[in-house]
Amino acid sequence: MALEHAILVSLLEQPGSGYELARRFERSIGYFWTATHQQIYRVLKRMESDGLLDVRDVPQERRPDKKEYSVAAPGRAALSGWLHEPIEPESLRHDLAVKIRGAAFDDPAALLHEVERHHRVHSDRLAHYLAGELRDFTGPGAPAPLDAGQELQHVVLRGGIAYERMTVVWLDDVLATLRRLGATGPHI
Amino acid sequence: MALEHAILVSLLEQPGSGYELARRFERSIGYFWTATHQQIYRVLKRMESDGLLDVRDVPQERRPDKKEYSVAAPGRAALSGWLHEPIEPESLRHDLAVKIRGAAFDDPAALLHEVERHHRVHSDRLAHYLAGELRDFTGPGAPAPLDAGQELQHVVLRGGIAYERMTVVWLDDVLATLRRLGATGPHI
DNA sequence: CGGTTCATGTAACCTGTTACATGATTAA
DNA sequence: TTAATCATGTAACAGGTTACATGAACCG
Numbered sequence: 001m002a003l004e005h006a007i008l009v010s011l012l013e014q015p016g017s018g019y020e021l022a023r024r025f026e027r028s029i030g031y032f033w034t035a036t037h038q039q040i041y042r043v044l045k046r047m048e049s050d051g052l053l054d055v056r057d058v059p060q061e062r063r064p065d066k067k068e069y070s071v072a073a074p075g076r077a078a079l080s081g082w083l084h085e086p087i088e089p090e091s092l093r094h095d096l097a098v099k100i101r102g103a104a105f106d107d108p109a110a111l112l113h114e115v116e117r118h119h120r121v122h123s124d125r126l127a128h129y130l131a132g133e134l135r136d137f138t139g140p141g142a143p144a145p146l147d148a149g150q151e152l153q154h155v156v157l158r159g160g161i162a163y164e165r166m167t168v169v170w171l172d173d174v175l176a177t178l179r180r181l182g183a184t185g186p187h188i
Numbered sequence: 189m190a191l192e193h194a195i196l197v198s199l200l201e202q203p204g205s206g207y208e209l210a211r212r213f214e215r216s217i218g219y220f221w222t223a224t225h226q227q228i229y230r231v232l233k234r235m236e237s238d239g240l241l242d243v244r245d246v247p248q249e250r251r252p253d254k255k256e257y258s259v260a261a262p263g264r265a266a267l268s269g270w271l272h273e274p275i276e277p278e279s280l281r282h283d284l285a286v287k288i289r290g291a292a293f294d295d296p297a298a299l300l301h302e303v304e305r306h307h308r309v310h311s312d313r314l315a316h317y318l319a320g321e322l323r324d325f326t327g328p329g330a331p332a333p334l335d336a337g338q339e340l341q342h343v344v345l346r347g348g349i350a351y352e353r354m355t356v357v358w359l360d361d362v363l364a365t366l367r368r369l370g371a372t373g374p375h376i
Numbered sequence: 377c378g379g380t381t382c383a384t385g386t387a388a389c390c391t392g393t394t395a396c397a398t399g400a401t402t403a404a
Numbered sequence: 405t406t407a408a409t410c411a412t413g414t415a416a417c418a419g420g421t422t423a424c425a426t427g428a429a430c431c432g
Contacts, residue, residue: 002283003419009290019383032285039420041385062429064383076293083294086302087283089309092351095190095221095275097344102197104337105314106271114274121277148369149292155365156285161356163280167353170347171256176342189389207411227392229413250401252411 003043004052006033008071008079013149016068018044031129031160044069052078063169109182115157119171126164133157160171191231194221196267199241200265201337203258206232219317219348228318232257236341250332253295288362300363307359314352 010029022037047053056068057150094117103111136142137154210225237240240263244256284306291299324330325342329344
């Protein structure tokens with residue numbers, strides 16, 4: 001149930017509404033955990049009724065009112081407990097790899113456009129992460145020295161950067177392989 | 189519904205029983221898509237009743253009989269259709285990154301053992317993939333030249349190798365960061 | 377007048393996980 | 405005789421996805 005924990009971390013970093021959380025899950029924390037607003041509202045409700053979160057109604061002018069959630073003491077304890085439990089190292093879930101192996105039973109060259117599209121998406125993400133790193137951690141406007149929370153956010157971002165960089169290089173390899181197969185020969 | 193497609197690819201590569209598929213999902217195809225036997229049996233049953241697969245009862249001596257599944261024409265068509273559809277580039281789902289960011293609100297040093305454990309698991313996977321590459325693709329006993337299917341399996345395996353290598357390097361970075369924070373200072 | 381942003385939700389469905397269950401054979 | 409391997413499944417539950425729904429404000 002890592003979504004709960006991701007929400008606890010995000011609300012500890014900064015209290016906010018379901019809507020705001022949904023947007024954070026599109027960037028920042030969303031770099032390594034995704035969730036839709038439907039999921040978030042459902043889980044927030046449960047966490048509140050379980051006493052992990054506090055809610056505060058915030059009336060706003062010219063905007064709909066919002067509910068601002070923050071972490072209650074039992075929520076903090078739950079997070080701490082989870083942090084001390086071991087978790088399973090993740091395994092990949094990679095549709096594109098399934099497609100690439102499946103291409104042996106179809107036309108490998110037909111995958112070229114798809115792989116090129118993924119290549120563009122990952123290149124864009126890489127550029128976006130690098131811009132964020134410059135803005136928040138390594139650029140002239142960034143705080144120095146960083147506090148522990150910022151150091152940890154930075155090392156997680158470096159992981160995202162390493163992942164995207166590795167993926168772009170691998171997709172180049174995939175493209176070269178598909179082109180070679182398309183050029184030299186027939187398929188099954 | 190990528191599990192269906194992963195099963196189609198695996199059964200095209202080699203027909204087999206639910207049990208055999210479950211074991212393949214622990215290695216080979218499991219490097220980039222995981223599934224348990226319960227899931228596999230459920231999906232096989234559905235795919236068979238949808239006409240995507242053929243079943244053949246195979247009586248065995250000194251072993252329980254098994255059901256050998258193979259891909260029927262509509263299954264092959266379904267795979268081909270999926271191969272020509274675009275899919276969303278994946279996003280990461282990485283609990284460990286959630287934990288690392290969460291460590292700012294707990295004791296960063298307490299995560300050291302957990303991260304070291306993940307480091308060992310990924311190092312082992314890397315060694316395992318490299319051994320497989322040598323055995324199946326680059327070593328003296330490997331077929332040469334490779335056919336299209338083998339080339340594609342190899343490029344997917346190279347992706348797994350790149351992923352594990354990147355992860356091990358990143359976890360070194362995480363360990364150094366956690367040690368630095370533990371050494372220098374108090375936390376929130 | 378139409379699209380985007382802010383803000384919240386319900387309902388149905390599909391997928392994935394965990395626990396339980398059976399039963400034969402083979403190796404230590 | 406105990407554990408592991410081969411082989412198949414059911415049931416309950418948790419988690420994730422997709423579609424539908426509402427409504428104000430603001431920008432062009």
